[in-house]
Amino acid sequence: MSVFSHAEFDNHEQVVFCHDEITGLKAIIAIHNTNRGPALGGCRMWHYSSDEEALNDVLRLSKGMTYKSALANLDLGGGKSVIIGDPRKHKTPELLAAMGRFLEHTGNRYIAAEDSGTSVPDLQVMAQHTGNVAGITERTGIDGLPCNGDPSPATAYGTFIGLKTAVQYQLDRTDLTGLKVAIQGVGNVGYRLAEQLHQAGAQLFVTDIHQQQVTRAVEELGAIAVSQNEILSLDVDVIAPCALGAVLNDESIPLIKAKVIAGAANNQLASQRHDLMLRERGILYAPDYVLNAGGIIDIFYERIGHQHTQVRAHIETIADTLCEIFRRADAQDRPTGEIANELAEERINQPRAAH
Ligand SMILES: NC(=O)C1=CN([C@@H]2O[C@H](COP(=O)(O)OP(=O)(O)OC[C@H]3O[C@@H](n4cnc5c(N)ncnc54)[C@H](O)[C@@H]3O)[C@@H](O)[C@H]2O)C=CC1
Numbered sequence: 001m002s003v004f005s006h007a008e009f010d011n012h013e014q015v016v017f018c019h020d021e022i023t024g025l026k027a028i029i030a031i032h033n034t035n036r037g038p039a040l041g042g043c044r045m046w047h048y049s050s051d052e053e054a055l056n057d058v059l060r061l062s063k064g065m066t067y068k069s070a071l072a073n074l075d076l077g078g079g080k081s082v083i084i085g086d087p088r089k090h091k092t093p094e095l096l097a098a099m100g101r102f103l104e105h106t107g108n109r110y111i112a113a114e115d116s117g118t119s120v121p122d123l124q125v126m127a128q129h130t131g132n133v134a135g136i137t138e139r140t141g142i143d144g145l146p147c148n149g150d151p152s153p154a155t156a157y158g159t160f161i162g163l164k165t166a167v168q169y170q171l172d173r174t175d176l177t178g179l180k181v182a183i184q185g186v187g188n189v190g191y192r193l194a195e196q197l198h199q200a201g202a203q204l205f206v207t208d209i210h211q212q213q214v215t216r217a218v219e220e221l222g223a224i225a226v227s228q229n230e231i232l233s234l235d236v237d238v239i240a241p242c243a244l245g246a247v248l249n250d251e252s253i254p255l256i257k258a259k260v261i262a263g264a265a266n267n268q269l270a271s272q273r274h275d276l277m278l279r280e281r282g283i284l285y286a287p288d289y290v291l292n293a294g295g296i297i298d299i300f301y302e303r304i305g306h307q308h309t310q311v312r313a314h315i316e317t318i319a320d321t322l323c324e325i326f327r328r329a330d331a332q333d334r335p336t337g338e339i340a341n342e343l344a345e346e347r348i349n350q351p352r353a354a355h
């Protein structure tokens with residue numbers, strides 16, 4: 001497996017392969033860029049079908065964090081880590097402790113937080129072995145209620161704000177009553193997004209690979225359960241991908257009927273050219289890393305300490321960033337993802353003092 005010539009390598013500063021024989025831990029830590037500050041990003045645990053798939057995922061996710069933090073105006077760099085294994089079967093305290101020890105060895109260049117497959121208690125185990133962990137401090141959440149440090153509610157709020165912005169821009173509606181939204185994945189972020197959409201009067205269609213997640217959305221939010229195969233091709237107004245990446249691809253895009261894509265999942269585009277494919281089909285794609293920045297914003301403030309109202313206000317700036325991207329994309333007749341990348345790259349390359 002070649003790393004330097006990997007299609008997704010893209011000038012990563014550091015890639016660390018971690019193996020602990022006793023606990024069976026196999027993990028990769030990827031640090032993409034630290035120009036703006038230490039690399040901060042979630043630690044994902046997933047049953048990858050190969051080491052190559054895990055490497056591909058971590059490199060794409062890590063680069064995405066550099067762009068996300070830059071566009072959210074945070075003095076943070078981009079990095080991410082993945083643990084190879086099924087979180088429901090292979091996660092043990094010993095394995096998480098081993099991961100914590102590896103995080104310690106990155107020497108403050110990478111700080112891990114929650115992602116798909118990891119939770120606050122998991123990160124707390126890692127934190128017993130390193131200070132390079134975030135998203136674990138009890139504080140007042142963005143809703144003013146006590147929060148255990150999990151960034152997911154902040155991510156869901158930012159995604160809701162971004163979804164509303166995209167709907168207003170593309171469909172010219174501010175009232176979400178009766179808006180049909182299909183949510184792929186109703187986990188930590190997807191379910192909380194569903195709650196907010198439900199409160200706003202939207203009609204929800206949901207799917208998940210775990211039936212109990214779907215049942216909860218059906219029973220508590222009146223959502224309609226649909227199969228994993230049909231979620232992206234439903235006749236709805238909005239698709240909100242909130243599971244894993246690469247769901248917008250050659251097979252799915254021609255089948256999409258929705259006019260807006262606005263969800264929290266990282267790396268929704270299978271490749272950059274799918275951005276253009278969506279535009280050519282008249283579908284407004286709200287770039288994922290702009291929309292889902294609520295979590296990293298929340299964690300940034302966890303580290304420097306601010307009022308929850310300030311965190312909320314910062315998350316709400318996602319709406320302004322998105323509007324700027326949508327307007328520039330239309331003015332230049334270019335895809336939204338390409339415009340977002342361009343804006344982010346300008347900020348990544350600024351010297352630190354200019355932030
Ligand atoms: N948790 C956070 O604060 C942030 C999460 N994200 C991204 O948002 C996405 C969701 O994150 P979380 O909610 O934290 O993860 P999660 O693991 O709690 O939820 C993901 C849900 O998607 C389901 N799922 C997986 N594959 C699926 C498929 N093919 N079809 C339907 N459902 C499927 C899972 O069963 C799970 O319920 C991930 O891509 C993550 O990287 C991005 C920014 C921050």
Ligand SMILES: O=C(O)CCC(=O)C(=O)O
Pocket residue numbers: 040041042043068113114115135151152155266292293295296299
């Ligand atoms: O929200 C988090 O867990 C940290 C940030 C992150 O990993 C992400 O935004 O994908």
